[in-house]
Amino acid sequence: MLDTASNRQTDWIERAKGVLPGGGFGNFDPSLVIREGHGAKVVDEDGNEYIDYLIGSGPMLLGHGHPEVLEAVHAQLSKGMTFFANNAAGIELAEVIVDAMPCAEQLRYVSTGGEADMYAMRLARAHTGREVIVKFEGGYHGMSADALMNTFPKGNADYPKAQPDTAGIPAAVQASMRVCPYNDFEYVADLMAKEGDQVAAIIVEPLQRIVPPKAGFLQHLRDLADKYGAVLIFDEVVTGFRFSYQGAQGLYGVTPDLCTLGKTIGGGLPLAAIAGQSEIMRHFDATATDRFVLQIGTLSGNPLAAVAGLKTLEVLSREGQYERLTQVGLRLQTALSESLSKRQIAHQIVGEASLFDVVFSDKPIENYRDVARGDAEAAKMFNKVLRDEGILKSPSKIYPHLGLSDDDVLKTISAFETAAEHLAAR
Numbered sequence: 162m163l164d165t166a167s168n169r170q171t172d173w174i175e176r177a178k179g180v181l182p183g184g185g186f187g188n189f190d191p192s193l194v195i196r197e198g199h200g201a202k203v204v205d206e207d208g209n210e211y212i213d214y215l216i217g218s219g220p221m222l223l224g225h226g227h228p229e230v231l232e233a234v235h236a237q238l239s240k241g242m243t244f245f246a247n248n249a250a251g252i253e254l255a256e257v258i259v260d261a262m263p264c265a266e267q268l269r270y271v272s273t274g275g276e277a278d279m280y281a282m283r284l285a286r287a288h289t290g291r292e293v294i295v296k297f298e299g300g301y302h303g304m305s306a307d308a309l310m311n312t313f314p315k316g317n318a319d320y321p322k323a324q325p326d327t328a329g330i331p332a333a334v335q336a337s338m339r340v341c342p343y344n345d346f347e348y349v350a351d352l353m354a355k356e357g358d359q360v361a362a363i364i365v366e367p368l369q370r371i372v373p374p375k376a377g378f379l380q381h382l383r384d385l386a387d388k389y390g391a392v393l394i395f396d397e398v399v400t401g402f403r404f405s406y407q408g409a410q411g412l413y414g415v416t417p418d419l420c421t422l423g424k425t426i427g428g429g430l431p432l433a434a435i436a437g438q439s440e441i442m443r444h445f446d447a448t449a450t451d452r453f454v455l456q457i458g459t460l461s462g463n464p465l466a467a468v469a470g471l472k473t474l475e476v477l478s479r480e481g482q483y484e485r486l487t488q489v490g491l492r493l494q495t496a497l498s499e500s501l502s503k504r505q506i507a508h509q510i511v512g513e514a515s516l517f518d519v520v521f522s523d524k525p526i527e528n529y530r531d532v533a534r535g536d537a538e539a540a541k542m543f544n545k546v547l548r549d550e551g552i553l554k555s556p557s558k559i560y561p562h563l564g565l566s567d568d569d570v571l572k573t574i575s576a577f578e579t580a581a582e583h584l585a586a587r
């Protein structure tokens with residue numbers, strides 16, 4: 162069992178309640194206060210250790226504190242953390258990303274994935290001179306007003322009308338967004354037939370949260386964007402350098418016009434980017450076009466994040482890394498499915514090897530509503546038992562990573578068994 166003798170964590174939780182709305186940063190369960198992370202493990206303020214599948218919500222693909230990344234960051238620290246000016250590390254990282262990502266001819270840095278998505282949509286509007294953006298129900302693209310439409314809708318919202326996920330969104334933004342069911346070929350085609358000449362962009366998570374694209378769906382979006390002169394944006398904030406060294410566009414073999422990147426490219430430090438065709442990216446250059454997109458950010462391209470990203474990508478580029486990541490992911494998926502199947506617990510393992518979760522449902526999962534129809538109580542119990550067993554994950558994702566040892570994987574598989582036993586005993 163986990164050690165809960167000390168009450169240090171309780172003290173921090175109380176202090177957080179005094180100064181943070183809802184007692185938290187808005188991200189993860191505020192009843193957990195993490196003290197440190199090393200390799201595959203994080204330790205909370207009470208000293209409890211967890212095998213970490215949250216990994217900072219994705220960025221720590223090499224595990225926490227990878228020695229080579231730390232060395233690169235330490236070396237940069239004494240030379241300066243941020244300059245608000247071009248620097249060699251940022252330029253070199255841009256070259257590496259442009260080399261790797263099929264759609265990328267140029268890139269522009271920002272600090273967060275949400276900003277990258279906001280600028281990608283703005284860039285598409287500037288490029289096409291149109292306003293409408295098409296997104297997918299349940300697709301997450303950060304916190305901009307445009308993006309926060311039908312990401313977490315309750316019940317069955319009416320397509321294609323956009324419904325804000327949050328208070329504070331101007332009606333004009335809402336009116337410029339359209340929403341489609343993910344993986345629905347016909348729905349998007351019909352919408353584009355009606356409104357395609359006003360559509361600036363189709364933005365999509367190539368794997369939406371955990372739901373993979375049906376065969377041909379991304380190519381269908383590519384074809385529709387081409388037919389109607391819209392920009393196709395892949396949000397690769399999660400999938401970039403995770404699904405392959407060429408991202409989801411490499412894995413699925415469809416090249417968008419623009420992609421957004423974050424998480425892995427900063428190696429755990431704040432860095433994200435919009436990357437794509439020069440013809441569209443040139444709108445960031447005031448001298449190149451009269452539809453200039455103004456873009457400034459204090460920390461954009463900071464050298465500390467750039468060296469962390471550079472080293473992370475260098476490690477990922479070495480032979481066998483993605484094979485290992487895939488093997489670990491598949492091993493976890495197979496074990497989890499076996500534990501549940503042998504107890505006749507209806508479930509679907511949804512996702513790719515390097516990002517997935519279980520949905521407790523007897524139906525195949527194709528979109529947001531299929532996920533929402535899953536047994537939420539079962540998912541809650543599954544996550545809780547895992548946490549009690551020392552396995553940390555997001556409520557709706559498992560992020561396999563390269564920090565995991567064989568022993569970590571075996572312990573996780575044993576925790577899956579315990580969770581399945583609890584579920585069977587409900």
Ligand SMILES: Cc1ncc(COP(=O)(O)O)c(C=O)c1O
Nearest residue numbers: 273274275301302303398399423
């Ligand atoms: C697909 C996707 N896009 C964008 C974002 C936003 O990135 P950030 O949290 O860095 O703003 C996230 C964050 O989880 C994401 O998963």
